[in-house]
Amino acid sequence: MGRNKSKNKPATKKKGAAAPVAQEKSPPLQGVNRGYRVILRDVALGLLVCLVLFAFAELSLRAAGLFKQDIGEDPYVGFSGIIPLFEVKDGVARVAKQKLRYFNESSFSVVKPPDVIRIFCFGGSTTYGHPFDQRTSFSRWLQELLTASHPDKRFEVINVGGISYASYRIVPLIKETLQYQPDVMIIYTGHNEFLERRTYSSIIDKGSTIVAIKAALEQFHLFRGLEKAIHTILPPGNTDANQDVSTEAKKTKAMLQPEVSALLDRSAGLELYHRDDIFAQGVVRHFAYNLEAMIQLCKAQNVPVILVEPPCNLKDFSPFKSEHDRNMTVAEQKKYAASLEKAHQQITEGAFEAAEAELRPLLKQDPLYAETHFLMGRAKLGLGQFEEAQKYFVQARDLDVCPLRVISPIADKIREVASKNRVPLIPFVDIVNNRVRELGDPSGIPGNESFMDHVHPNIPLHQLLAEVLMGAVQETGVIGKGRPLSSEEKEALYAKAMAGMDSQFMALRDLNLAKTLRWAGKKQEAKAALLRVAPLMPENPEVHKMLGSFALEDGDFETAIASYKKAVALAENDPDMKFALAVAFYNSGQIQKARETYEEILSSGASLAEVYANLGTIYLQQG
Secondary structure (H helix, E strand, C coil), X not given: CCCCHHHCCCCCCCCCCCCCCCCCCCCCHHHHHHHHHHHHHHHHHHHHHHHHHHXXXXXXXXXXXXXXXXXXXXXXXXXXXXXXXXXXXXXXXXXXXXXXCCCCCCEEECCCCCCEEEEEEEECHHHHCCCCCCCCCHHHHHHHHHHHHCCXXXXXXXXXXXXXXXXXXXXXXXXXXXXXXXXXXXXXXXXXXXXXXXXXXXXXXXXHHHHHHHHHHCCCXXXXXXXXXXXXXXXXXXXXXXXXXXXXXXXXCEXXXXXXCCHHHCCCHHHHCCCCHHHHHHHHHHHHHHXXXXXXXXXXXXXXXXXXXXXXXXXXXXXXXXXXXXXXCHHHHHHHHHHHHHHHHHHHCCCHHHHHHXXXXXXXXXXXXXXXXXXXXXXXHHCCCXXXXXXXXXXXXXXXXXXXXXXHHHXXXXXXXXXXXXXXXXXXXXXXXXXXXXXXXXXXXXXXXXXXXXXXXXXXXHHHHHHHHHHHHHHCCCCCCCCXXXXXXXXXXHHHHHHCCXXXXXXXXXXXXXXXXXXXXXXXHHHHHHHHHCCCCCCCHHHHHHHHHHXXXXXXXXHHHHHHHHHHHHCCCCHHHHHHHHHHHHHCCCHXXXXXXXXXXXXXXXXXXXXXXXXHHHHHHHC
């Protein structure tokens, strides 16, 4: 039997077999875990110390009353100066003289008598009472109704409506009036947000998340203190880094004049308005911030707030400005305009189906042209398709490149902010729509039966709003329900108040309407209002000045010069009136008379830059 030689033979690697792997010793896990726990413990302890120090610093600053947050501080815009609305003298607050261009006269005792219920009404020209004044505003009717319903109490309903005032200008007014012991604040705003140009680009670029984070940090006194310290240590203009801080501040916060500087007040007027989605987003966000600030300012002093949802003229007021798609050629725009004019004529003639057919392809070609939506709304209205008509009218308003009527995103923010803060909201839009139906229009779409122009309600609507507001004021708990007023009592109250307004006061409506409509670029509507008022106010120089300007634009130089001469005589040689006359002389080719008129203005002591400029041009022409 042979010896088994393989017994002691070294093992050989078989083909295809895996080589044995030597086992390595692992490091002890217990030591590693202990190291991690130490690091985590140190981090947690460090964070705890930081939190304790932060809490101590924050509580100390709060206890000391340092770096308090200004609730109404506006992160979007600032003002180069703020002039208080009220001047105080001998214990009485009165609207400052320099503010009377924008506000009604008003006065009240600085210290509120114990038996007085004081209500402030804020807003723009609607609250003001335009095209009249506070004598026809809802604030006046509210005082009349409350006094009649609560004969045992005294009421002060103070009108703080400012012509062309937007929400960001109302916030400082809220701050100012809170020192005068108000019982209720009523806010009617939303139409004027696009009147003044400012920039939101950098804030929009940051995004809502960054803005929200900064807003959250602003709640802490320590953050505000550190922010103030940084601005103190790094004042603008010292270094490049400082310059960046200053530049960024300017980008994020536009500076506005102390008083309204509306784009439409400038010579270019409507030409300054163009479609700008970034700006529109900023306007809506800014509006929501301001509305929230107003409410929080009042809540901080336990003053009830009532918001009013602003309605507008939809079916009888066309957009102020429409703008074509930038990709359309001049030839395409001309063809479009011809089709639009054809549809307009068809609507005028009652051919609503033909107009609808004409407009449909135009909407597809340029869906952002506001005027087309308005005309389609008119066509749908004529066809009795009221729901469709409403949609087109709203779209026409929202696409207006010069949006002087509250747009849907702003209306949405009013409802959203009111709901979030549980603030009473007067659904004035629905109230007006229902009244339109009651007046016999089944469409329920508001127009000239409700408004005197694009946004200003007629007197009956101001009275109706006052009735609804009286109920809302009573619901705040500031006063009880009071004595119910019958329809007959209210009508008698209104009639008695209106009896004190003479024909000249009522004619003021059309004069102010003419000014507003002309200011907004609605020449034909303005001229119609002016012609209504001219026979009623023959001695008013402004009427003749405006008649002269219309005639001058139409190339009727003879009528223009005659109207301006009448205005100059009635205004006792007012320099502005004489300047208009000189312009008419010049445009009519009567250069020498224009020169003589300009020289008369200067010899009277008036100093108008335009006079020097125009006179210089004439001297150059005459050698």
